[in-house]
Amino acid sequence: MIQLHNVSLTYQQDASALNNINLKIGKGEFVFLTGPSGAGKTSLLRLLYGALSPNSGQVLIDGQNITRLLPSQIPLLRRSIGVVFQDFKLLHNRTVFENVAIALEVLGWGKSDIGKKTMHMLKQMGIESKYNLVTQRLSGGEQQRVALARALVNDPKILLADEPTGNLDEANKNQILAIFKEANIRGTTVVVATHDRRLIEQGHKRLVTLHKGEIVEQMEKETTGNAQTL
Amino acid sequence: MNKWKKKQPETLKPFKRPTLSGYGFGGKAGFFLSRAITNIRQNVFVNVVTIGTITLALLIVSLFLLVFVNLENAVENWSERVQVTVYFDKELAAQELTALHGKIAALSGVSRLTYVSRAEALKRFKSRLRGQETLLEGIRAEILPASFEISLKRSQRDTVSVESFVAQLKKIPGITEVQYGEEWVRRFNSFLNFMRLLGALLGGFLIVAVVFIVSNTIKLTIYSRRDELEVMSLVGATRFFIQAPFLLEGLIQGLAGALLSIILLFGLFEGFLHNAGNFLTFNPVSSGLGFLPLEYLAALLLAGAALGFIGSLTSLRRFINV
Numbered sequence: 001m002i003q004l005h006n007v008s009l010t011y012q013q014d015a016s017a018l019n020n021i022n023l024k025i026g027k028g029e030f031v032f033l034t035g036p037s038g039a040g041k042t043s044l045l046r047l048l049y050g051a052l053s054p055n056s057g058q059v060l061i062d063g064q065n066i067t068r069l070l071p072s073q074i075p076l077l078r079r080s081i082g083v084v085f086q087d088f089k090l091l092h093n094r095t096v097f098e099n100v101a102i103a104l105e106v107l108g109w110g111k112s113d114i115g116k117k118t119m120h121m122l123k124q125m126g127i128e129s130k131y132n133l134v135t136q137r138l139s140g141g142e143q144q145r146v147a148l149a150r151a152l153v154n155d156p157k158i159l160l161a162d163e164p165t166g167n168l169d170e171a172n173k174n175q176i177l178a179i180f181k182e183a184n185i186r187g188t189t190v191v192v193a194t195h196d197r198r199l200i201e202q203g204h205k206r207l208v209t210l211h212k213g214e215i216v217e218q219m220e221k222e223t224t225g226n227a228q229t230l
Numbered sequence: 231m232n233k234w235k236k237k238q239p240e241t242l243k244p245f246k247r248p249t250l251s252g253y254g255f256g257g258k259a260g261f262f263l264s265r266a267i268t269n270i271r272q273n274v275f276v277n278v279v280t281i282g283t284i285t286l287a288l289l290i291v292s293l294f295l296l297v298f299v300n301l302e303n304a305v306e307n308w309s310e311r312v313q314v315t316v317y318f319d320k321e322l323a324a325q326e327l328t329a330l331h332g333k334i335a336a337l338s339g340v341s342r343l344t345y346v347s348r349a350e351a352l353k354r355f356k357s358r359l360r361g362q363e364t365l366l367e368g369i370r371a372e373i374l375p376a377s378f379e380i381s382l383k384r385s386q387r388d389t390v391s392v393e394s395f396v397a398q399l400k401k402i403p404g405i406t407e408v409q410y411g412e413e414w415v416r417r418f419n420s421f422l423n424f425m426r427l428l429g430a431l432l433g434g435f436l437i438v439a440v441v442f443i444v445s446n447t448i449k450l451t452i453y454s455r456r457d458e459l460e461v462m463s464l465v466g467a468t469r470f471f472i473q474a475p476f477l478l479e480g481l482i483q484g485l486a487g488a489l490l491s492i493i494l495l496f497g498l499f500e501g502f503l504h505n506a507g508n509f510l511t512f513n514p515v516s517s518g519l520g521f522l523p524l525e526y527l528a529a530l531l532l533a534g535a536a537l538g539f540i541g542s543l544t545s546l547r548r549f550i551n552v
Binding site: 049071072075076077078079083089090091093094102103105106107150154 | 273458466
């Protein structure tokens with residue numbers, strides 16, 4: 001599903017952010033990316049949803065080399081990838097419903113279909129009663145669930161998360177992790193960047209450790225049905 | 231069963247744009263328009279600021295235009311005084327009169343041609359000395375010359391044209407004495423040119439300033455909503471899809487601003503400027519200033535719409551990285 005071949009990335013003038021990364025993530029895998037701040041976790045994720053282009057190397061998603069995409073094709077790539085962030089990136093002057101529906105409006109769905117699917121998604125996240133509140137009024141955990149609903153509402157093949165639990169307490173972390181697991185069980189490939197040890201331990205999944213832009217360690221916590229051997 | 235599943239692009243590979251199912255062109259335009267209107271309602275403050283800026287900016291430009299147009303009109307009316315007069319020592323006989331009339335009228339640039347007989351000349355003289363008619367006692371029409379008064383077409387009133395016209399006139403046999411106030415014509419025309427240059431300069435500076443202020447205001451308002459642009463691009467919106475509501479919003483802001491500025495201008499005009507001409511006596515022919523002609527108002531509306539639209543377009547370019 002995701003393949004990186006000899007990928008290097010340098011920000012202007014700075015030392016390289018990613019250095020000769022080779023990584024294969026199979027369909028339906030659940031991978032944690034970890035490592036200290038500045039190790040390149042976020043950069044790696046940004047490569048995957050086309051927000052950055054590597055200086056060298058190939059990034060393949062579902063067999064498609066996304067480094068060769070035209071700018072006008074990037075949106076179509078992103079429609080099959082859901083992304084969530086530590087700071088949620090919600091629109092604060094819009095309601096929960098509108099924040100989630102936006103992902104379907106982009107696809108050109110009709111109003112009633114959007115309504116049904118969005119409410120269904122909110123129900124799955126357990127926030128359907130808050131659909132008409134502006135997101136500012138929600139707690140952090142609720143906001144992250146809205147962000148997850150937006151990321152998952154169009155049934156993406158891949159779910160990327162950048163420190164998704166960074167702003168959340170334990171109870172909320174567990175809920176969010178449960179949502180990731182459920183999405184993974186339904187066949188979505190999940191990549192979570194985090195340095196939250198507890199999250200990784202509870203996840204029992206494949207772990208990729210980055211340090212200074214390089215993969216220093218890969219391990220399988222526990223073989224699951226989906227995971228591939230390295 | 232799963233109605234919405236069908237509408238998903240099946241695979242990533244072909245990277246074909248899926249068409250917007252369930253939307254025709256009208257539906258799409260309707261969606262963008264309703265999105266734009268929702269945006270305006272959800273960002274009232276930002277919109278008030280933008281519309282206010284456009285209103286004030288266009289009000290300044292239109293005030294300038296109002297003054298300039300009126301000044302032009304006044305000066306145009308003054309130029310009616312650019313007149314060429316041909317004097318004759320004797321009264322012309324009817325036959326001579328028609329022959330000369332025909333020849334002069336045949337010259338290019340003549341807009342009005344009147345024969346002033348001696349009797350007519352005396353009548354004018356008397357009316358000019360109204361109240362002091364005693365001065366004219368004993369004066370008969372014979373001492374005054376008969377003349378042709380020639381008004382020139384608007385395009386022929388500059389110094390060079392007037393001179394060449396006079397040269398042509400002098401070639402007609404029977405015409406000896408021609409007067410046209412050379413010095414006055416020259417001064418008048420250089421004044422006219424100076425005024426137009428000044429107007430163009432001032433107007434140019436004003437327009438540059440207005441474009442600068444409005445485009446910066448729009449840039450700031452769009453900057454304040456960059457998270458919205460980011461989210462849209464994250465969920466896979468195309469550039470067009472992200473831009474369209476913002477561009478419509480800009481268009482609406484521009485039109486609203488232009489309309490408001492015209493209403494304000496009209497209010498100012500009715501309140502203060504309407505009678506200004508009376509004491510400024512710009513215009514000896516008709517006192518009072520005129521409001522901007524319709525085509526100027528249409529141009530103002532158009533300028534407002536263009537300001538809003540282009541301002542939004544150039545600002546969006548900076549913040550969308552799709």
